[in-house]
Amino acid sequence: MTINKYQKREAFLLLSPVLLFVFFLASCQKQPILNFGSNYIGDNGSADIVVVDTATVIMSTVRVDSTATAGTGFLQVGQYSDDYFGVVRSRAFMQVAPPSLPKITVFDGYDSLYLIMLFKKGNPYYGDTTSELTINVNQVNELYQLSDDRQQKAFYSNWSFGIDPTPLGTAKVRMYPSIPYSTQGFADTVKVRLDQALGAHLFDMIYNNADTITKSQNWLNWFHGLCISADPAAGSKGAIYGFGDSAIMRIYYHEVGTTTALKTIDFGIANKSFQFNNITTDRTSSPLAKLNAPLPNLPSQTPPATRSDSLGGAGYVQSATGLNVKLTFPYLNGIAHRQDYLSVVRAVLTVRPVGNSFTTTWTLPPQLSVDYTDLNNLIGAPIPSSTTGAAQTGNLVVNYAVPQNSAYTYDVTNFIKAQILDVSVGATDKGLMLSVPSPNNVNSFARAILADGNAPTTQKVTLSVYYLSLYPHN
Amino acid sequence: MKLRSRSYILISLVFFSSLRTMAQGNFSPYSQMGIGDLEDNFYNRTSGLANTGIAYRNNRYIINNNPAAYSALTDQYFTVEMGVRGAVVNYYGTPVNPASTQSGDITFRRLAMAIKVTKHWGSSIGLVPFSTQNYEYDVPYYLQGSTNELANHHYQGHGSVNKVYWGNAYEFFHHLSIGVEAGYLFGQLNQKDNLQNIGSGATLASTTNTVDLNNLYMQYGLQLYGKLGKKWEYALGGTFNQRNDLLASYNRVVLDNDSIQRNSQELAQTYLGVPNAFGVGLSLTHNQKYTFLADYKYQNWAAEKNSYPGKNYTITNSNRGSVGFEISRKKSFYNSKIELSYAQLGAYYGENYLQINGQQIKDYGVTASFGVNSLKGQNPLAYDIVLQYGVKGTQKNDLVQQRYFNITFVINYGTIWFTKGKKYD
Numbered sequence: 001m002t003i004n005k006y007q008k009r010e011a012f013l014l015l016s017p018v019l020l021f022v023f024f025l026a027s028c029q030k031q032p033i034l035n036f037g038s039n040y041i042g043d044n045g046s047a048d049i050v051v052v053d054t055a056t057v058i059m060s061t062v063r064v065d066s067t068a069t070a071g072t073g074f075l076q077v078g079q080y081s082d083d084y085f086g087v088v089r090s091r092a093f094m095q096v097a098p099p100s101l102p103k104i105t106v107f108d109g110y111d112s113l114y115l116i117m118l119f120k121k122g123n124p125y126y127g128d129t130t131s132e133l134t135i136n137v138n139q140v141n142e143l144y145q146l147s148d149d150r151q152q153k154a155f156y157s158n159w160s161f162g163i164d165p166t167p168l169g170t171a172k173v174r175m176y177p178s179i180p181y182s183t184q185g186f187a188d189t190v191k192v193r194l195d196q197a198l199g200a201h202l203f204d205m206i207y208n209n210a211d212t213i214t215k216s217q218n219w220l221n222w223f224h225g226l227c228i229s230a231d232p233a234a235g236s237k238g239a240i241y242g243f244g245d246s247a248i249m250r251i252y253y254h255e256v257g258t259t260t261a262l263k264t265i266d267f268g269i270a271n272k273s274f275q276f277n278n279i280t281t282d283r284t285s286s287p288l289a290k291l292n293a294p295l296p297n298l299p300s301q302t303p304p305a306t307r308s309d310s311l312g313g314a315g316y317v318q319s320a321t322g323l324n325v326k327l328t329f330p331y332l333n334g335i336a337h338r339q340d341y342l343s344v345v346r347a348v349l350t351v352r353p354v355g356n357s358f359t360t361t362w363t364l365p366p367q368l369s370v371d372y373t374d375l376n377n378l379i380g381a382p383i384p385s386s387t388t389g390a391a392q393t394g395n396l397v398v399n400y401a402v403p404q405n406s407a408y409t410y411d412v413t414n415f416i417k418a419q420i421l422d423v424s425v426g427a428t429d430k431g432l433m434l435s436v437p438s439p440n441n442v443n444s445f446a447r448a449i450l451a452d453g454n455a456p457t458t459q460k461v462t463l464s465v466y467y468l469s470l471y472p473h474n
Numbered sequence: 475m476k477l478r479s480r481s482y483i484l485i486s487l488v489f490f491s492s493l494r495t496m497a498q499g500n501f502s503p504y505s506q507m508g509i510g511d512l513e514d515n516f517y518n519r520t521s522g523l524a525n526t527g528i529a530y531r532n533n534r535y536i537i538n539n540n541p542a543a544y545s546a547l548t549d550q551y552f553t554v555e556m557g558v559r560g561a562v563v564n565y566y567g568t569p570v571n572p573a574s575t576q577s578g579d580i581t582f583r584r585l586a587m588a589i590k591v592t593k594h595w596g597s598s599i600g601l602v603p604f605s606t607q608n609y610e611y612d613v614p615y616y617l618q619g620s621t622n623e624l625a626n627h628h629y630q631g632h633g634s635v636n637k638v639y640w641g642n643a644y645e646f647f648h649h650l651s652i653g654v655e656a657g658y659l660f661g662q663l664n665q666k667d668n669l670q671n672i673g674s675g676a677t678l679a680s681t682t683n684t685v686d687l688n689n690l691y692m693q694y695g696l697q698l699y700g701k702l703g704k705k706w707e708y709a710l711g712g713t714f715n716q717r718n719d720l721l722a723s724y725n726r727v728v729l730d731n732d733s734i735q736r737n738s739q740e741l742a743q744t745y746l747g748v749p750n751a752f753g754v755g756l757s758l759t760h761n762q763k764y765t766f767l768a769d770y771k772y773q774n775w776a777a778e779k780n781s782y783p784g785k786n787y788t789i790t791n792s793n794r795g796s797v798g799f800e801i802s803r804k805k806s807f808y809n810s811k812i813e814l815s816y817a818q819l820g821a822y823y824g825e826n827y828l829q830i831n832g833q834q835i836k837d838y839g840v841t842a843s844f845g846v847n848s849l850k851g852q853n854p855l856a857y858d859i860v861l862q863y864g865v866k867g868t869q870k871n872d873l874v875q876q877r878y879f880n881i882t883f884v885i886n887y888g889t890i891w892f893t894k895g896k897k898y899d
Contacts, residue, residue, distance in 0.1 A: 031500070031501045031574070031577045031610065032501055032563075032565045032570060032571070032574050032575050032576060032577050033570070033571035033573055033574040034501065034503050034565065034569050034570055034571065034609075034611050034874060035569045035570075035571065035611065035612070036503040036567075036569035036570075036611055036874050037503060037506055037609065037611045037613070037629060038611075038613040038627075039785065039786045040506060040507060040784060040785050040786050040787055040830075045681065045683070045726060046667040046669070046679075046681035046728075047667075047669055047678075047679035047680075047681050047728050047730075047736075048669075049615065049624050049625055049669065049678075051617060051624070342679065342728075342730055342736055343678075343679075343730055343731075345624075345625065345671070345678050346624070387671075387673040387674060466624055468669070468678060468679050468730065470679075470681075470728055470736060470737055
């Protein structure tokens with residue numbers, strides 16, 4: 001008898017870990033990219049996406065009594081007449097600083113006094129720029145200061161000072177802002193010749209080193225400031241131009257010596273944060289005549305909102321004149337109550353300007369921001385894009401040939417996700433505010449007339465809610 | 475004894491690992507239909523013969539092509555076999571994105587054990603894949619009637635149906651073997667629809683449909699064999715699979731954001747049919763060295779088509795023909811011959827059970843293998859390496875063609891049973 005001992009088991013044991021290692025390699029693999037299969041998918045009861053674009057959108061125009069027009073960097077001067085917004089007028093108020101005093105001799109002679117304003121390319125303007133404007137410069141006839149009685153912190157668009165009814169000077173000018181050029185022939189400079197007697201008086205004061213001109217407070221108490229306004233030519237629509245806040249009042253004189261030299265003395269703007277634009281409107285003959293106005297003499301109040309059905313089926317945005325549009329969605333909860341509703345995937349707000357309300361002259365604001373608002377009708381936190389997290393300005397697509405294809409669109413997913421489940425008291429007052437973002441909210445008069453939910457389907461404001469849908473399975 | 479116990483533990487570990495790894499593999503776009511990609515390969519000694527083996531008998535390897543073959547094992551023999559396959563697939567056709575057209579994987583495919591219980595009774599148990607499902611693709615989801623893309627459907631399907639079997643064969647009159655294989659099909663197919671945000675790719679909702687399948691699938695086999703003159707041997711084989719209904723239990727889970735469970739429920743159970751099937755085979759061996767083989771198989775899938783829902787495809791009858799040729803190198807050892815090595819060639823052509831866009835999916839290719847046994851005469855391990863190149867599907871009618879290259883390793887371990895490592899001459 002022989003006994004053979006085999007090494008079989010040992011070899012097998014050695015091999016097994018190798019095999020195990022090979023098994024785990026199985027998970028390390030790459031795969032092809034195939035667009036194959038969509039035709040063979042049956043209804044497997046998966047969650048689906050349903051779009052609801054019939055949610056009711058209530059549109060209101062909110063009117064705030066004023067806007068912060070001080071220190072904007074622009075002297076908004078002019079007046080225009082808009083078929084939708086009525087007459088809009090802007091006057092610029094500025095406080096003139098005393099000059100640095102040159103040495104003037106008895107032989108030097110005064111020549112003239114001018115207000116010089118600059119209109120650089122890119123400065124804001126709005127309206128019919130083909131019409132001639134008559135620019136008036138009036139002297140403020142009261143102290144140019146914040147009101148202690150009103151505990152005023154800054155000047156706003158609804159503020160103004162009394163002015164001397166007789167202008168210090170006027171000038172007729174037609175401006176071509178896109179060049180820029182004016183008919184006065186000084187390129188981008190507009191000059192208004194001021195009262196010669198005042199100029200001579202100022203020149204004498206400088207020659208005499210009068211306290212009024214050497215002491216700043218005395219000067220401000222005496223001269224106050226200037227108001228610059230403009231009237232359009234009769235029969236024209238008019239326009240408003242934004243001049244730079246580098247405007248100066250300038251004395252021209254000549255210095256007599258071996259040769260005669262032309263000299264100037266400049267009065268700049270004393271305090272640029274005190275320069276403000278007084279904006280007034282006359283909406284009596286416009287669709288906005290029925291706009292609810294803030295209650296008079298009530299300093300702190302909720303800006304009144306006027307429903308679009310009272311305003312010709314539209315909402316009106318012109319933040320410079322205090323108009324913004326509020327949107328609310330009173331029946332949004334109805335979507336969440338649907339049997340198949342799971343959650344909001346995406347929500348897109350599409351706002352379309354009324355088709356014939358804008359032209360290349362009466363342009364739309366290139367940007368309209370969307371912000372949270374509530375029953376106080378104030379502009380709240382921006383609604384960020386759900387994908388980028390950035391604040392949104394509407395991505396305006398303008399189509400002048402087919403105006404109804406122009407639209408502002410917003411990703412309002414984050415807002416709708418919260419709002420659709422909000423059943424708290426006052427939830428229906430929570431909504432979105434559309435307004436012109438800074439700095440154009442005070443510098444630009446571009447406006448939008450937005451169609452409400454009763455407009456034709458292709459033009460109305462639309463909230464599209466994409467929600468995950470899963471029908472209950474039995 | 476201690477060593478033997480460890481062997482059992484390792485075998486068990488391999489067994490359970492295999493359940494996981496069988497489910498993985500290259501993407502197969504057709505596997506989303508029916509019950510998945512049906513497995514045609516046996517990952518055994520016949521793999522190099524294009525899996526031609528209904529009439530094949532071998533005294534060392536586990537030939538599970540036909541349960542009647544287990545009786546051919548050497549007396550008192552115990553053997554274990556494993557199959558591991560590495561595959562590289564190239565994809566062709568209009569649905570294939572040129573950016574990525576290839577995949578590769580290595581997967582465990584088979585584990586089987588067999589024993590010659592008595593002189594005429596051979597028995598085997600094992601775990602083999604029956605079908606696999608493995609696909610992923612994206613489908614843009616548009617608002618109906620517009621080009622407004624809302625989201626992206628990312629469809630995933632993973633899973634497998636495996637078979638554990640117990641096969642027994644009994645030899646009568648030295649020329650006839652009858653075998654019965656009790657196979658138990660079980661497995662899970664997971665199909666997931668991920669609805670994804672087109673911007674971020676984040677999953678908005680996922681719906682997972684899990685189908686658990688199980689039931690018996692019986693196979694009966696017969697082999698008739700003998701000599702034709704002094705130098706020729708013949709074998710005829712036949713197999714029959716008895717149709718059955720797999721109990722399909724469905725479970726659906728819907729997750730919001732792929733995390734919050736919104737719905738989970740068991741749906742009504744249904745049955746998916748596995749069909750009647752038969753196969754016939756022929757084997758001719760000359761001088762114990764050269765063997766010619768041929769097989770034909772037919773599966774009556776058309777009778778089961780109503781149990782498989784789906785769109786734009788139908789279940790149809792499948793068939794497969796294959797031929798093989800083997801050269802075996804043997805040396806005389808006492809009164810018998812011991813095989814040292816062998817080489818095989820094979821070719822196959824099959825029509826799959828899926829008819830898609832009017833095209834029945836075809837699968838054809840060639841195989842070659844080389845195997846080494848008992849290098850030192852009594853070494854218990856034997857190895858077989860199989861190369862396979864095949865083409866599946868067509869590029870016509872917007873379908874995908876897969877050209878695949880497989881390398882399969884079959885490892886066989888054999889010993890004498892009940893001798894506790896001692897062999898009495």
